[in-house]
Amino acid sequence: MFKTKEEVIKTIINERNFLIVQDLDGVCIPLVQDPLKRKINKEYVEDVSKLKEKFAVLTCGEHEGRRGVNRLVENALNSKTEAKENGLYLPGLAACGVEFQDRFSNLYHPGLKNNEINFLAKVPKIMRSMLTNELTKFLPNLSNDLRNKLIDVAVCDTRFTPTLNFNEIFNYVKNDIKKVKGLQMIMEKIMNNLLNDSINFGLENSFYLHLMPNLGLNDGREIMKYATQNDFGTTDIQFIIKGAVKEAGLLLLLNKYISNKTGFQPFGENFNVRNAPKTINKLIELCRNKIPSDQMPLLIGVGDTVTSVNDRKTNSWLRGGSDRGFLTLIQKLGESYKKENQIIFVNSCNDQVLRPRITSTDMKGISDSNDDLKFNMIINEGPQEYIAWFKQLASNF
Incomplete structure (x- = not known):
């Protein structure tokens, strides 16, 4: 049974120590055929800034360059300087884990040669x-x-x-x-x-x-x-x-988040996606060994790229999607730390990019009854509806 938008907001605001980890394209940016025509909502950018260190992106897109999301933010604000001056860039990990920036677009590239x-x-x-x-x-x-x-x-x-x-x-x-x-x-x-x-x-x-x-x-x-x-x-x-996968990136974000709160990086200063463990179980084990329960935040994962297709030849399910790994890790960390981690799925299909979309009763193409990954909330109408929900959440901060 899925939660309502209000129930998920209540779960988040009742926990002072939380971190939202969110994909970008298809979640807060509508999918388009030409990536250079993407747009981001100005009010959404301003709402993100209200959450400060409690929000991070985790995307296979990039922050910088002519195709980077930083350009979308500047276009939305109609200014080349306002985002830098006021910390309105979207903080977090891009390029699937090798391009990190803070809210002021201070960048570094952990693990790259x-x-x-x-x-x-x-x-x-x-x-x-x-x-x-x-x-x-x-x-x-x-x-x-x-x-x-x-x-x-x-x-x-x-x-x-x-x-x-x-x-x-x-x-x-x-x-x-x-x-x-x-x-x-x-x-x-x-x-x-x-x-x-x-x-x-x-x-x-x-x-x-x-x-x-x-x-x-x-x-x-x-x-x-x-x-x-x-x-x-x-x-x-x-x-x-190689090694740049979102689930490893999630731990780099946790390393940064806990460091901001405590001054100590639980996985060390040189931790990056390339030297991270390669399986979800090993990533969880590292967290359990390095992060005490009182320092582990409530995690809210938001994504749109999850797949599940029945392979009739082998009578088995083929499950993938670039968001599946980090959402699954968030869910399993919640189970391990006994926290109410939230998994939010956004239907990103539209008239420009054809993808499967799900409802509360039809999970075809995205998930199945035997899938370990379970969603707490479905955003049926794509980025526009998600942005409205995010605004409602951000108004509490």
Whole structure:
């Protein structure tokens, strides 16, 4: 049974020691086909600042750069300086765990090496060249002008998580699911070629591919969610630093949160996502060994990318999604520390990005009755409804 919005707010405000850990795109930022056209709500940005250290983002997007969320904040405020002066940037971890900033956009990059940063800088140009070759063969009737426009949208030149985003290309062929699947194979082929290039650069264990959404792992690799008549499945593949997963990022955020309150970092000053334990059970064990119950905050996890699909071949459930790991960890930490941690799911499907959406009675595509992950609250109408709920919560601070 799901809680009401008011019940979740009451649970949060009754606990003085709490931390909201929230994804961004699809939660407080509506999903769009072209990521450069994203917008963030000004009032939401101001409401976040009221919570100060009790709020942190945990996103596979990025803070800085022309595609960074910091640019969205500045656009919302119609100012290049106001966010810096008043601490209105969104604090927390980006790039799935390797780009940290505070409310004033003071940035650092825990766990990154210079040769990895240098290789990442080359990736968007290589992506563009490969994608141009593939689209020329796969969609030969495209004009050069339209092909270039689609490629401009598809190649996301972020600094630490260069990404192929095929939403716009999928939309071009949206009535032909066979072509959408063919494009997904092209997307995967390009990104696997990039992984091979990194090996030739001497970075064999530096990177992995993060598929959004995905169907979990097989032999350490994320499983592609192929398109169906109901949703496009995997639309984005990110080229990411190995170890940069949100569940490890959650512990880095806890390290920072507790340090702000006590002056002591329970996992040490050099803790980062790369030297963090690799399984949820080991992450919980580390928390139990290093964080006393009176220092562990009530955790509220908010996400939109969770998947669950029945594989008829093996008669088993394939469960994935970039938010599943950290939401599951928050739930299990609540169980371990006997705290009422809250898991909030936001329906992010809209007319631009087709995804499964759930109701109180239909969990198809997102969860299932045997799923360990349980949601406390569902935000049915996407970011707009979530922002209204967040405003209601922030009015208490």
